[in-house]
Amino acid sequence: MLVIADEKIPYLKGALEPFTDIEYYPGDQITPERIEHADALLIRTRTKCNRHLLEGSSVKFVATATIGFDHIDTDYCNEQGIYWTNAPGCNASSVNQYIASVLVTLSRQQGFKLKDRVLGVVGVGNVGSKVVKTAELLHMRVYLNDPPRVRKEGVCGFLSLDSIIRECDIITFHVPLSFEGIDKTFHMIDEPLLSKLNKGTIIINSSRGEVADTEALKRAQSSGRIGSMVFDVWEGEPDIDRELLPMTSVATPHIAGYSADGKANGTAMAVQALSRFFNLDLEDWEPENIPLPEKTTIMIDCKHMDVEDILGEAILFTYQVELDDKRLRASVETFEKQRGNYPLRREFPAFTVRLMNEHSGVRQLLMKMGFRVEQE
Numbered sequence: 001m002l003v004i005a006d007e008k009i010p011y012l013k014g015a016l017e018p019f020t021d022i023e024y025y026p027g028d029q030i031t032p033e034r035i036e037h038a039d040a041l042l043i044r045t046r047t048k049c050n051r052h053l054l055e056g057s058s059v060k061f062v063a064t065a066t067i068g069f070d071h072i073d074t075d076y077c078n079e080q081g082i083y084w085t086n087a088p089g090c091n092a093s094s095v096n097q098y099i100a101s102v103l104v105t106l107s108r109q110q111g112f113k114l115k116d117r118v119l120g121v122v123g124v125g126n127v128g129s130k131v132v133k134t135a136e137l138l139h140m141r142v143y144l145n146d147p148p149r150v151r152k153e154g155v156c157g158f159l160s161l162d163s164i165i166r167e168c169d170i171i172t173f174h175v176p177l178s179f180e181g182i183d184k185t186f187h188m189i190d191e192p193l194l195s196k197l198n199k200g201t202i203i204i205n206s207s208r209g210e211v212a213d214t215e216a217l218k219r220a221q222s223s224g225r226i227g228s229m230v231f232d233v234w235e236g237e238p239d240i241d242r243e244l245l246p247m248t249s250v251a252t253p254h255i256a257g258y259s260a261d262g263k264a265n266g267t268a269m270a271v272q273a274l275s276r277f278f279n280l281d282l283e284d285w286e287p288e289n290i291p292l293p294e295k296t297t298i299m300i301d302c303k304h305m306d307v308e309d310i311l312g313e314a315i316l317f318t319y320q321v322e323l324d325d326k327r328l329r330a331s332v333e334t335f336e337k338q339r340g341n342y343p344l345r346r347e348f349p350a351f352t353v354r355l356m357n358e359h360s361g362v363r364q365l366l367m368k369m370g371f372r373v374e375q376e
Helices: 074-080 092-110 126-137 147-153 161-167 191-195 214-223 260-278 307-318 321-330 332-340 362-369
Strands: 002-006 021-025 040-043 061-064 083-085 118-122 141-145 170-173 201-205 226-231 297-301 352-356 372-375
Touching (some): 040 260, 074 083, 092 126, 092 260, 118 161, 126 141, 126 362, 141 161, 191 214
Parallel strands (some): 002 040, 061 083, 170 201
């Protein structure tokens, strides 16, 4: 069998060679000519998997090693009997780490305490649920919005989007991209929504660029309605809006989910799905030897630090979102290159926190976040 794969899927090379013929190409160079005789595609978001690509090919299976799948024409695949799958939740902990770094960074830049802020989480799935937990560990008050979950599960305690807008100082979006229906999210962040914001509200979008209306954002920012904007995703990326960029407090090139752990999870889920479909005996395959950063021990002297400061130090040791922000602003034209050559980032469980003069309860909070903890 022949597999065509995106050459940027991490940790994939070598995994399938004993079992299949496999050819690697840049995601935007996976063409109808190249896949004509392929049995399976392993892709990322840069490959638009639709009728134009698939028609006339022998492809029976498509897996994207990403949480999102709006680059796959699922209706066409279903009509043609082409099995497709994504990697739900693969980078949830990575995006959670990104949001945690953003929250700590903004609080320090702007001089506020997170415990004094109310966070609204729009979309409480794999990612949003982790963000909720971390925000609560940071002693934030958190409100939730997820109409599909409310309808499906009957969960209590969720608020309407209007209530989130009215009650929250910071709103973070973790929704899939959908263009129609009752749960349409295309341009969810639009003029009517932005006009209802309390002055100074912080907006964070790490879901999909098209969830936000760029022109509406620029008008709202100019009017002073928005306090700060944080964007990891952009309409029209990699050609992002050059007027919106300088209006943001934090801007990154669609890398929130780009931890080594998240990438490894996505690749593993794609390979395992391929194995189940074609009976390749790789159902338990996982990448080996994921590299570690040079320093994995975090030394924190808790004396003269409050709990939020201690947690913030640990979070920022693992990942400083400001570094990604500086790289993008310095070279916006290399948006795609920055994604393709993203520096090594590991999630909280790869790090050990060594505490001195420990506060009561700090160890438990750090462990709940995922860190290993030692006492000096």
